[in-house]
Amino acid sequence: MNISLNITKTFTELLSGFLPESTANIGAMVIIALIYLAIFSVAGLFLVLIERKVAAWFQLRLGPNRVGPWGLLQTMADALKLVSKELTGTVKADKFLYNLAPYFVIVSSLMALSVFPFTQNFQAFDINIGLFFLIAISSIGVIGILLGGWASNNKFALIGAMRSGVQTISYEISVGLSLLTMVLITGSLQLSEIVEVQKNGWLIVQGHIPAIFAFMIYMIAGTAETNRAPFDMVEAESELGAGFHTEYSGMKFAYFFLAEFINMFIIAAIAATVFFGGWLSPFGITDSIPWLGVFWFLAKTMTLVFLMMWFRWTFPRLRVDQLLTLEWKYLLPLNLLNIILMALIVWLNLTIQF
């Protein structure tokens, strides 16, 4: 069985059979964009369902179980309901910015999705600065949250947005530095090359002690960057209503909601690619069947997503000062020391290679 997943090449070749070259290029771009949009929405809805099921499991409930077999269609029904809802807004809101805000959040997470190698050839945009591009894009999403909070003309929304800004800006440093620690081993920022390096063992094994530290710091900072519990100061229900999206309704609210879940997927996917070998199978057991890479990639990502959900339903929420203390007094110095340790290990050739 041989499934070609080299999507850009396949579609360009297919279309250039009966179209002039430039039209074929544009056509291929449109088709790939549509494929990624489909992945985006399906993955988002699926993750919402998983979150609810996991929450139910942790709280000894059943979770959604009425719509479709085992409640599988519940989130589809929710999405339909949200589409049909009225879009309300506050009277004195800045309408332009209010409507623009959800698109910032959703476009930045959609752009981040495009650089992941789902398997060897299933990658839309293999840019040579892949990892750095991901960090750059993720810093734009916060603008959407700040705008949404301010343009709603609502105090709770504004406070939520300010908290989110502080939190995202601080924890971005830890995310960047912990990924930089791993770049010391790979020597490249390109995601396909990072996976290629890991054919001699996953990076978390190659880099042993500092790599495990980097992974722990990355998961903590990543959870904080996506504004999820225990770091969900942004939408702390008991204090702020619903935080920055208090005034949003219907599909505009759903955009924020979907983007949050896709961001969680992105954080987990970066971790799976950088620390756990991306689409590589463990011990190379399915190397002869390349398209199974998608399965391994998704399996690793979903395991990490489950880890993040586990955090959410286990830990109590932090206070704002605790949140900032954790980042600036503990994670950041630890991270800088960790980079030095990793540099020493790479310099003295102490990495474990199979």
Place this chain on the structure above:
Amino acid sequence: MERYIFYILALIIIVFAIASVTSKKMLRSVIYLLFTLCGIAGIYFLIDYNFLAAIQLTVYAGGIIVLIIFSVVLIHHIEMELEVAKKSKQILVGLACLVGLAVFLTTIYSHPFNVVENSVTTTTEDIGFGLLSYETGGFILPFEVISILLLASMIGAIVIAKGGKTNFGNKAKDNSNLKN
């Protein structure tokens, strides 16, 4: 195809730059500025200088714009609008801009540009070697100077943010003296 993308990006940059200076609402003009900066990042992507494009996105879009938004959000109410300047000032600024544009355009049109045929993708590795090389064409000195500058500004920011208790008391006294 690349030519069309260039024209679209140029149009985006110019339109949003004008919108940014003419908008009466402060946060809106910040967002127009963001679109201008993203358009410039797009041009870097177009010439395959990916690293600079990502730097543009992180530093300008992700860093500076977020800081500006923060300061605007903290001090600015949603119903406030900026005042329109006096006619005489408007004309003066317009003239100054025209002079600047004239100097800029004459420089560009009088300079003989070499059209380079090849398209080289600059990798991060090249940039790293360039930054840390001390041979001719290396940038080690500016690199070190900038790091010292950044360190100094960081220490300065910490000192200002922390303040001294005695200093604060003196300042309060000074202010009260001034009031009296």
